[in-house]
Amino acid sequence: MSARANTITRAEVEDFLYAEAALLDDWRLDDWLGLLTDDATYQIPSNDRPDSDPRTALFTIADDMDRIRARVKRLKDVNAHAESPRSRTRRMIANVRILDVTDGALTVTANFVVNRFRRGSPTREYVGHYRYTLVTTPDGLRIRSRRAVLDAAELGELGAVSFIL
Amino acid sequence: MTQGPYIIDDRAAQTFRLNRRTLADPAVLDEERRRIFEHAWIYAGHESEVRAPGDFRTRDVCGRPVIFCRDGAGGVRLFLNTCRHRAALVCREREGNCSGYYCFYHGWTYDRDGRLVGVPGEDSYPAHFDRSKFGLMEVPCAENYRGFWFASFDPDIQPLHGWLAGAKEYIDLVVDQSPSGRMEIIQGTQEYDIRANWKLLVENSFDDYHLASTHATWLGYMKDAGVNIRPPKGLLLPAHGVGRDLGNGHAVIDNTNFRGRPVAAWISIYGEDAKREIDAIREELIQRLGPERAARVAGTNRNLVIFPNLVINDGSSVTVRAFWPLAVDHMRVTAFALGPAEESESARARRLDSFLTFYGPGGFATPDDVEALEAVQAGLATWREVPWSEMSRGMNKTGEQLNTDELHLRTFWRRWNAMMTAELDA
Numbered sequence: 001m002s003a004r005a006n007t008i009t010r011a012e013v014e015d016f017l018y019a020e021a022a023l024l025d026d027w028r029l030d031d032w033l034g035l036l037t038d039d040a041t042y043q044i045p046s047n048d049r050p051d052s053d054p055r056t057a058l059f060t061i062a063d064d065m066d067r068i069r070a071r072v073k074r075l076k077d078v079n080a081h082a083e084s085p086r087s088r089t090r091r092m093i094a095n096v097r098i099l100d101v102t103d104g105a106l107t108v109t110a111n112f113v114v115n116r117f118r119r120g121s122p123t124r125e126y127v128g129h130y131r132y133t134l135v136t137t138p139d140g141l142r143i144r145s146r147r148a149v150l151d152a153a154e155l156g157e158l159g160a161v162s163f164i165l
Numbered sequence: 166m167t168q169g170p171y172i173i174d175d176r177a178a179q180t181f182r183l184n185r186r187t188l189a190d191p192a193v194l195d196e197e198r199r200r201i202f203e204h205a206w207i208y209a210g211h212e213s214e215v216r217a218p219g220d221f222r223t224r225d226v227c228g229r230p231v232i233f234c235r236d237g238a239g240g241v242r243l244f245l246n247t248c249r250h251r252a253a254l255v256c257r258e259r260e261g262n263c264s265g266y267y268c269f270y271h272g273w274t275y276d277r278d279g280r281l282v283g284v285p286g287e288d289s290y291p292a293h294f295d296r297s298k299f300g301l302m303e304v305p306c307a308e309n310y311r312g313f314w315f316a317s318f319d320p321d322i323q324p325l326h327g328w329l330a331g332a333k334e335y336i337d338l339v340v341d342q343s344p345s346g347r348m349e350i351i352q353g354t355q356e357y358d359i360r361a362n363w364k365l366l367v368e369n370s371f372d373d374y375h376l377a378s379t380h381a382t383w384l385g386y387m388k389d390a391g392v393n394i395r396p397p398k399g400l401l402l403p404a405h406g407v408g409r410d411l412g413n414g415h416a417v418i419d420n421t422n423f424r425g426r427p428v429a430a431w432i433s434i435y436g437e438d439a440k441r442e443i444d445a446i447r448e449e450l451i452q453r454l455g456p457e458r459a460a461r462v463a464g465t466n467r468n469l470v471i472f473p474n475l476v477i478n479d480g481s482s483v484t485v486r487a488f489w490p491l492a493v494d495h496m497r498v499t500a501f502a503l504g505p506a507e508e509s510e511s512a513r514a515r516r517l518d519s520f521l522t523f524y525g526p527g528g529f530a531t532p533d534d535v536e537a538l539e540a541v542q543a544g545l546a547t548w549r550e551v552p553w554s555e556m557s558r559g560m561n562k563t564g565e566q567l568n569t570d571e572l573h574l575r576t577f578w579r580r581w582n583a584m585m586t587a588e589l590d591a
Contacts, residue, residue: 044527046353048259055514058353058502061527062518070386074529079381082532120543121360153259154356155526156497162532 004136005104013108013134014096016141021091024164029072032164036143037135040065043147044161050149060161075163082162088117089163095129105144108132112148114165124158126165127151169552172582174575179560181575185548188362188541193585194493201473201584202227206308206315206328208475208487209233209243213312213349213506219262219277223254224499225489226316231304232256232266233314237277243307243316244279249299266301275301311340312348313485331411335419335469339479341462342428343505344449350485351517355500357526361538362545363474363490366498367577369534370476370486371408371418371468373568374558377401379537383523383530387424391433394423406466406568408559414472414580416573422466424481424523427516428505429463434522435515442512470573472580477503482520494542500525 023032044060045052054062063071074080092113100107114126133145148165152158173182187193209226210233221234223246230246232255246254248268255266255275265282266275274283279301287296306317308325310333315325326333340348359366369375377384384403388394394403406420425432429447431440450459466480476486483503488496504516523530556578559570566572 046355048356049353052353054517055510056352056517058351058355058517058525059521059527060355060525062521067522070389071529073389074382074386077382077385079385080533081379082536121539154354155358156356157358159357159359160526160532160535162527162536 005101005106008098008101008106008136008141010096010098013098013106013141014093016134017093017096017108017110017130017132020143021093025089025091027086029075029164033069033072035141036065036068036146037137038065040068040143041145041147042068042071042164043145044165045147045149047150047152047154060155061165071164080162082160085119087163090115090117093130104135106132106134106136106141108134116163121159122157126158126161170582171585172578173553174579174582176560179557181555181557181560181571181578182553183556183578185545185552185554187581188364189493189545189548191493194490196585197490198228200587200589201581202318204317204319204322204584205473206306206317206322206325207473208471208485209304209307209314209316211312211348211350211485211501211503212241212309212314213347214260215241217262219264220260221256221258221263222260223256223258225497226304227318228489229304229318230254231316232301234277236279241307241309241314242279243304243314244301245304247302248273249281249301255301279303311336311346328413329471330413330415331409332413332415332417332469332471335411335417335467335479336477338462338465338467339477339483339503341454341458342450342483343507344453345505345507347506348483348503349506351502351504351513353502355498355525357498357535358491359488359496359498359535359538360494361496361535361542362493363488363496364577364581365538365541366486366488366496367470367474367476368574369538370478371416371470371568371573372571373402373406373418373420373468374571375534375537376569379533380530382533386522386529387434392423392425400567401569408566408568408570408573410572410576411469414577415470416576417467417469418568418573420466420468420568422464422480424466425519426463426466426480427482427512427519435519439511439515442509446512470577472577478524481523482516484520484524494545 042063049057078084093110095111097109110130116124128150131147134141135144171184171187207227215235218235218237218239221232232244232246236242248255250273253268253270255268272285276282281296281299304316305320384394404421404423409417422430429443431443469477478484485503486500488498490496502520525531556571559566559572
């Protein structure tokens, strides 16, 4: 696997991230779960502590795989009122860079703009960067960790992060 | 008044109705600023947020920019963040440690104690200009209870201890979780807006009537994790709880725990590995406080509203939540996690994880509260046609009021109404 990781190109990583973004924009959440490894994590740090560790700082989201599955189950439930009716989202992924390849794992960063639309609410624009750990598997790239860091000084008018950012 | 009273409160007729105008009319917010916020103790910060001389946090307190800080001698101070020359902010960083405060506009400089120590070109001022009279101004009143600092802009306000009334007992139950009596704000701030009237978050923060329907998915998550969420006969929720009036508009729901507590009630979500440490935390409480008090601290949850706009929710974790109206239909919420200062790394991590299962803008419950409050606010546009909300739950009973009744909500509103309708001094 590690040999394969060393030959992954930025274009392959971009294709993977674009495909992930399309699944999330389409609310194909079970398919999205299939992109994650069994030990995957999903984090959004608090806006005022973007570089912190969820064991020592309060986050907005700090999910392990059990919690990610529970989050998806919740979001598919009509009683997840904050996303019922669901938001429409449109993600722009850019500035994709492979920062490091070690032991078969790629450290990847990418900028994002996620626009979120909901009837009766203002358009909300979430801007920031992702930091991924991707691993190669026989089925292709998979996500071991996924951290979305928002640039806004506070969530403020972005309100809640009730969808998968 | 053509629009009728703010509330109809008739105990004999077991009737309590709230005029929806109180939540929707911008004129009411103007009155609240004048009659309530200017004459209340408003939460400003926790002593743990500023530890060393020169530590500071800049924040909005009661609509004013304030520097919450430690002076050179280590005392907590609340300076108004405005230059005595021509008003500019003298500190624009969110937080940090400084040797003093500097107004970059014309270069006036203040030390950590707020003294004006530098005025460029001072010789051009008239002879009566006295630098010692131009120190940073402080909020008129600043007092603390067990590390929680409050400010008031009413110089004649009653002392904080009296103001807090029965709420002190519940703050004590939170602070007693620390062996040294030192709780601390944990780094990382959740700051988010809700497009709703600020008082809707007062109600929501200790309204257990909404739990089963608004938070059905959170209860489902708890159930999936092995927590027993079946309500006992006669209750709407998995455990018994009561609502209490604590005086001066403060109120609480005081509930038997079912949802787990970092200090100290284990649930399956914490994992088998956590059992031993949670048992040890419980044992420390019993040794220090005795079995009865330990059971009170660790076996019950409380959602406390300190009038008018501070909430301390001590449940799956401890959250300190303050909020401020930006408009009649828009508030800014600031929420922190609180924990014992001496907590182990593993207990701290468990506390933070437990916090996120329910609370916060990415939690499994708070986003649905936000949605509920915004749905209320949207509905309130009909306040002229549908002027009254019904808030009489529990009025048919004498004695104990359940957490799913509305006594605690009425307690807030009665104090609010008293302040809004009091004769004001000219």
